[in-house]
Amino acid sequence: RSLGIAESEHQKLMADLPEGEKVKVLLAQALFGKPDVLLLDEPTNGLDPQAINWLENFLADYEHTVLVVSHDRHFLNAVCTMMCDVDFGKIELYVGNYDFWKQSSELALQLQSQANAKKEEQIKQLQEFVARFSANASKSKQATSRKKQLEKITLDDIRPSTRKYPYIKFEPEREIGNDLLRVEHVSKTIDGHEVLKNVSFILRPGDKTGIISRNDVTATVLMQLLAGELKPDTGTITWGVTTSRAAMPKDLNPEFDHDDLNILDWLRQFAPQDEQDNTFLRGFLGRMLFSGDEVLKQLNVLSGGEKVRSYLAKMMLSK
Numbered sequence: 001r002s003l004g005i006a007e008s009e010h011q012k013l014m015a016d017l018p019e020g021e022k023v024k025v026l027l028a029q030a031l032f033g034k035p036d037v038l039l040l041d042e043p044t045n046g047l048d049p050q051a052i053n054w055l056e057n058f059l060a061d062y063e064h065t066v067l068v069v070s071h072d073r074h075f076l077n078a079v080c081t082m083m084c085d086v087d088f089g090k091i092e093l094y095v096g097n098y099d100f101w102k103q104s105s106e107l108a109l110q111l112q113s114q115a116n117a118k119k120e121e122q123i124k125q126l127q128e129f130v131a132r133f134s135a136n137a138s139k140s141k142q143a144t145s146r147k148k149q150l151e152k153i154t155l156d157d158i159r160p161s162t163r164k165y166p167y168i169k170f171e172p173e174r175e176i177g178n179d180l181l182r183v184e185h186v187s188k189t190i191d192g193h194e195v196l197k198n199v200s201f202i203l204r205p206g207d208k209t210g211i212i213s214r215n216d217v218t219a220t221v222l223m224q225l226l227a228g229e230l231k232p233d234t235g236t237i238t239w240g241v242t243t244s245r246a247a248m249p250k251d252l253n254p255e256f257d258h259d260d261l262n263i264l265d266w267l268r269q270f271a272p273q274d275e276q277d278n279t280f281l282r283g284f285l286g287r288m289l290f291s292g293d294e295v296l297k298q299l300n301v302l303s304g305g306e307k308v309r310s311y312l313a314k315m316m317l318s319k
Contacts, residue, residue, distance in 0.1 A: 027040075027055070034063075035064065039067050042070055043075075044072045044075050080097050130150070166288045170246075170315070178204060182238045184200050184236050184238075195221050255311065257299075259298070262295070262296045267284070267314060268281060270317050285310075
């Protein structure tokens with residue numbers, strides 16, 4: 001119950017549960033009995049905000065050891081007292097949460113770069129002195145001393161992180177007006193259950209709005225209505241005349257259900273006529289971290305993250 005699994009779901013088979021509920025059941029199984037060590041791999045995936053808040057509080061008060069992998073920095077900040085930074089095949093430990101690790105690692109890199117800059121300036125001055133006075137008998141001892149100083153100076157090996165980040169930028173082809181989206185008195189019933197009742201709101205250019213609901217179906221139905229995949233029972237949804245839209249569905253698997261296509265050919269379907277050549281598409285996918293022969297990966301072997309990056313590339317092409 002703490003994870004928000006309704007009592008009506010308790011006797012159902014796992015196969016009949018929605019994906020989000022399956023995650024909650026598996027999480028409850030892991031937490032049951034308070035084991036000495038909890039190993040959690042992306043535990044917030046599929047959880048609603050209420051369940052995540054409960055899990056954060058539970059783990060923060062948990063008296064035993066927790067080792068967690070997560071892309072949710074807010075969750076890591078709330079739960080973790082130590083961070084393991086895995087880079088270049090090494091692990092460095094930081095005592096503190098995610099924000100502390102980020103600030104500390106960036107500060108360490110900055111100080112290292114500043115120290116190298118000072119050393120480089122010192123090296124330049126010593127080299128100039130040696131070049132100028134090495135042939136001067138009265139200065140030869142000083143030149144020799146400077147040479148020895150040069151030999152002792154070593155620059156720190158500063159390597160950029162192996163972490164890479166995709167380049168995501170949406171560029172609409174035309175300016176949009178002030179009337180971006182107007183939702184008025186929208187209601188919707190699904191399978192006999194009213195999931196939306198008399199909903200009204202307005203979005204204007206630049207707004208960034210999050211949709212939070214205790215019921216996953218409600219949020220999903222609202223998104224499907226906005227994307228035009230469903231029609232409201234009552235009310236109206238009006239987009240601005242000059243507005244272009246791109247939508248990412250909750251479940252990407254049907255979008256990639258093509259055994260005979262690779263990423264490159266799949267993306268080509270959505271590109272304008274003048275942007276369908278391999279050079280352009282490879283460059284575009286390179287922005288999303290697909291390099292070399294990775295663009296020839298078959299769709300049926302893509303990971304969840306690769307599907308998201310591929311779909312974002314499609315959305316950016318749509319403009």
